Amino acid sequence: MKSIKQILQHFFTPSKTIGLGILILAGFVGGIGFWTTFDAGLEYTNQEQFCIGCHEMENNVYQELQSTIHFKNRTGVRATCPDCHVPHNFTDKIARKAQASMELWAKLTGEVDTPEKFSKKRLEMAKREWARMSENGSAECRSCHDYNSMDFDKMSADARDQMMDAAKNDQSCIDCHKGIAHHMPDMSAGYKAIMDDLNTQALETSVRSGNTYYTLHNKELFLDPEMTKKAGLMISSVPVEVVSSQGDAIEVKITGWRKKKGSGKIIMQDFARNIRVASLQRKVAKTKGFFNVLDAKEDEDTSITWQNVDFTLWTDKTDLVEEVEPIWEYAKEAYTATCSRCHSQPAEAHFDSNTWVGMFKGMLDFADFEKEEEQVVLRYLQMHSSDYSNDH
Secondary structure (H helix, E strand, C coil), rough: CCHHHHHHHHHHHHHHCHHHHHHHHHHHHHHHHHHHHHHHHHHHCCCHHHCCCHHHCCHHHHHHHCCCCCCCCCCCCCHHHHHHHCCCCHHHHHHHHHHHCCCCCHHCCCCCHHHHHHHHHHHHHCCCCCCCCHHHCCHHHHHHHHHHEEEECCCHHHHHHHHHHHHCCCCCHHHCCCCCCCCCCCCHHHHHHHHHHHHHHHHCCCCCCCCEECCCCEEECCCCCCCCHHHEEEECCCCCEEEEEEEEEEEEEEEEEEEEECCCCEEEEECCCCEEEECCCCCHHHHCCCCCCEEEEEEECCEEEEEEEEEEEECCCCCCEEEHHHHHHHHHHHHHHHHHCCCCCCCCCHHHHHHHHHHHHHHHHHHCHHHHHHHHHHHHHCCCCCCCCCCC
């Protein structure tokens, strides 16, 4: 039996019957044949007809593309699937092809073979593609749309301001142009799924006196344990200390800051910070001895005196969780998903907590938030603003 050494020697020893030149020529011809075949295969899989060869693509995103300017326009210049979704340089193209080959599994298993299944996975697929384009600076888009070739004077005033700013920062196109060629996914699906999990978690929370919990939803406040005399409203993500319980009701201690001037019915998170905690009825806030005043300070900018107070009221035991971080995760996903539809959203620490109030209000015309969602997202942004973070 031959040893491994003998086998290797035989493998590398020139043949006694075939000339070395013939072997080299055969290898050269074989290499050309392989490369030609490989290149032809690469070119074939880089055609739109190949991309829409499965009904998952043809009946969904391809139909959507046909209604956009990227498919039909006055100049007759159009983008095909590979123009936007296949990197143009060789190395990244091969990497993308290898990644795409894994997507054959979805085809074989019928993961998105119906419109309903496709719609359910649309957000996940879109996020993956957005992340890829964001990472490479939207290289495929910019093979046609080059900042240096843009005539800003021919743009509308609003577009010119936005595009000049984007060019200055060499911004990725996908930051502002999601949904330009295909329908936008349901952006609320991700954060609503997180809230579903939180609701389940809240049902399992065992509320005990002496512990601190966080409000998952807005909660009504009452003066009595029978919860018949309304006192105000506490918003989501607020920390409360449970003082006592009676039946389905719990007495909670709430701490915050209020303006001494006026009724002082709005309770804020921190001194001179417009971060809402609760809104009380005027008659409750004006009740003598209702607030326990812990401290008082004057705001140098406004000459307004603020009081640090705590007070107790009653509410029900539902919708409480033990940690606030899952609520922030929900709010962050809601902010990122909703506000990234139109533009690259500002980082949380880009503004201070008071500035975020006006900035966020300006975004709401383009968002689909419900009132409670607005409040918790704004509180998240404020609590992660430059007042509380060094990430800016």
